[in-house]
Amino acid sequence: MQRNHNHTTIVTIEKVIDETPTVRTLVFSDEVMSNVLPGQFAMVWIPGINELPMSVMISDESGKAAFTVRKHGTASTGLFNVQVGQQIGIRGPYGNSFDLKEGKLLLVGGGTGLVPMMRLLTHVKPTDDVTVLIGAKSKDEVFFEDLANRLLANNTHKVIVSTDDGSYGEKGFVTDLVEKHVGQTKFDGVYVCGPEIMMYKTVQTAHSRGIFVQASLERMMKCGVGICGSCCVGEDLVCKDGTVFDGDHLSQNKEFGNFHRNKAGILENY
Amino acid sequence: MEPNLSTSIGPIQLDRPVMLASGILGISLDVFNRLYRSGAGAVVTKSLSTEPWEGYPNPTIFSVKGGGWINAVGLSNPGAENFAKMIESNKDVPIIVSLVGSIPEDFENMIKQFEKCKVAAYELNLSCPHVAKVGLEVGDDPELVKKIVTTVKNSTNVPVIAKVGLGTTHYLNTVGTAIESGIDAITAINTVRAMAIDVETQRPILSNKFGGLSGTPIKPIALRCVYEISSKYDIPIIGCGGISTWEDAVEFFLAGASAIQLGSAIGDNWIDVFNEINTGISQYMEKKNYSKIEEMIGLAKKS
Numbered sequence: 273m274q275r276n277h278n279h280t281t282i283v284t285i286e287k288v289i290d291e292t293p294t295v296r297t298l299v300f301s302d303e304v305m306s307n308v309l310p311g312q313f314a315m316v317w318i319p320g321i322n323e324l325p326m327s328v329m330i331s332d333e334s335g336k337a338a339f340t341v342r343k344h345g346t347a348s349t350g351l352f353n354v355q356v357g358q359q360i361g362i363r364g365p366y367g368n369s370f371d372l373k374e375g376k377l378l379l380v381g382g383g384t385g386l387v388p389m390m391r392l393l394t395h396v397k398p399t400d401d402v403t404v405l406i407g408a409k410s411k412d413e414v415f416f417e418d419l420a421n422r423l424l425a426n427n428t429h430k431v432i433v434s435t436d437d438g439s440y441g442e443k444g445f446v447t448d449l450v451e452k453h454v455g456q457t458k459f460d461g462v463y464v465c466g467p468e469i470m471m472y473k474t475v476q477t478a479h480s481r482g483i484f485v486q487a488s489l490e491r492m493m494k495c496g497v498g499i500c501g502s503c504c505v506g507e508d509l510v511c512k513d514g515t516v517f518d519g520d521h522l523s524q525n526k527e528f529g530n531f532h533r534n535k536a537g538i539l540e541n542y
Numbered sequence: 543m544e545p546n547l548s549t550s551i552g553p554i555q556l557d558r559p560v561m562l563a564s565g566i567l568g569i570s571l572d573v574f575n576r577l578y579r580s581g582a583g584a585v586v587t588k589s590l591s592t593e594p595w596e597g598y599p600n601p602t603i604f605s606v607k608g609g610g611w612i613n614a615v616g617l618s619n620p621g622a623e624n625f626a627k628m629i630e631s632n633k634d635v636p637i638i639v640s641l642v643g644s645i646p647e648d649f650e651n652m653i654k655q656f657e658k659c660k661v662a663a664y665e666l667n668l669s670c671p672h673v674a675k676v677g678l679e680v681g682d683d684p685e686l687v688k689k690i691v692t693t694v695k696n697s698t699n700v701p702v703i704a705k706v707g708l709g710t711t712h713y714l715n716t717v718g719t720a721i722e723s724g725i726d727a728i729t730a731i732n733t734v735r736a737m738a739i740d741v742e743t744q745r746p747i748l749s750n751k752f753g754g755l756s757g758t759p760i761k762p763i764a765l766r767c768v769y770e771i772s773s774k775y776d777i778p779i780i781g782c783g784g785i786s787t788w789e790d791a792v793e794f795f796l797a798g799a800s801a802i803q804l805g806s807a808i809g810d811n812w813i814d815v816f817n818e819i820n821t822g823i824s825q826y827m828e829k830k831n832y833s834k835i836e837e838m839i840g841l842a843k844k845s
Contacts (some may be wrong), residue, residue: 361740
């Protein structure tokens with residue numbers, strides 16, 4: 273029987289990979305989650321602690337999927353601390369996916385925003401010329417650079433890392449790299465996921481030049497199914513209308529890049 | 543002739559009979575406008591309190607195998623003052639402001655915040671089943687219901703609705719108390735107190751342990767309540783509980799409701815559900831030769 277995506281499925285963590293001192297990837301077996309589309313997410317229950325929306329990470333092994341989490345608040349720290357053999361609950365997948373163009377592609381990711389970008393890389397065609405820009409604060413926080421190169425082994429490609437402090441790769445914000453590359457190359461599609469300001473600037477840079485761009489947004493979520501309203505951005509609901517939005521649409525949205533809502537639903541500045 | 547979908551709930555006039563129930567999607571005016579464009583006749587806000595509330599930690603919602611949802615969001619809301627500022631610019635949408643509080647003064651103070659806003663009605667949440675000191679704990683206390691309704695009616699000329707649920711005091715008695723105190727209409731029913739336990743990890747799933755059951759499993763119960771209220775009292779009723787199709791909506795009209803609210807159906811069918819139900823009601827009315835909703839209200843009570 274096909275499983276109802278709203279019903280919680282319990283899975284066991286089989287492997288934990290330390291990506292950086294604050295980021296871990298937790299691998300588990302689940303056929304449905306192994307096949308989700310880039311940009312889709314799961315609601316992940318850490319029993320006794322919390323539940324949070326997570327983009328679904330790819331795994332090298334078929335039939336497996338993963339969550340790559342940075343410890344931050346109660347829920348993400350709870351997930352970060354889950355060990356091999358422990359059980360978590362998952363429901364979903366929820367949300368839409370990217371409209372992947374062909375030709376010259378630019379993927380931009382920061383932190384765990386790289387997760388949907390890695391999954392998107394598994395969908396590119398061998399003929400695509402792919403540039404991946406990875407932004408991090410410092411050398412310690414760089415991850416998925418090797419993975420991106422490996423996934424693009426058969427493509428013409430570049431993977432470029434920038435760190436805010438210059439301790440690795442190019443020095444500066446990844447959005448400066450976006451500006452530079454979009455200025456040099458006429459991309460057929462630009463895709464971004466990461467901190468909201470990174471997405472906002474990337475969308476602006478590409479959209480103002482008439483280049484197709486999409487961003488996968490993140491908001492606080494409670495239900496994941498379009499009921500609670502916690503994740504609304506203007507009139508859009510990230511869980512139902514997104515997570516992926518076109519730059520064209522986002523450039524009309526007054527809250528994107530400026531505000532998010534707190535747990536009580538009050539708008540707060542970024 | 544195209545059937546007319548407008549309806550009156552006592553003094554409240556709506557162009558369409560299907561509303562967004564309280565607690566659902568209700569924190570942004572932009573979303574309200576979108577829901578109105580999508581066919582909602584009115585939107586009921588999240589229940590607002592005097593101060594902002596964060597609500598409970600996740601998990602706050604659970605999808606029941608066999609249908610329905612259990613939620614314990616915990617009445618998270620930005621507070622009446624913040625909310626009133628947000629809807630001040632509202633021109634088009636019939637907004638019904640849901641209020642929750644422990645004492646009459648809470649309600650009186652919140653209503654003052656909305657003086658500059660276009661409000662179609664207030665709905666008093668006397669029935670949330672999962673937050674202490676408010677909701678059902680208030681609705682189960684007849685003296686408190688009487689004081690709150692009387693105070694609210696004295697504080698505003700805007701119509702006032704009481705939303706009732708299944709608590710320890712018989713809901714028909716709560717309805718009677720509200721009517722004696724001057725209420726304009728009744729919404730029936732709220733979610734029903736419930737829980738879910740995960741057998742693998744052997745613990746309650748919701749962080750609050752208990753929540754409110756909504757969706758298709760409670761529809762027959764809500765329908766029974768509307769029928770009972772309309773049989774016993776002469777008061778306009780808004781039916782609420784598990785409505786997801788036009789047939790459900792018509793059942794509630796036939797039981798005595800003048801309008802209906804839905805919420806869980808959005809989790810299953812997204813916001814297209816409003817126009818789907820409007821269209822279905824319209825076609826039913828054409829088939830039965832009704833030109834107005836009121837022609838079918840309470841017909842199931844004929845002997």
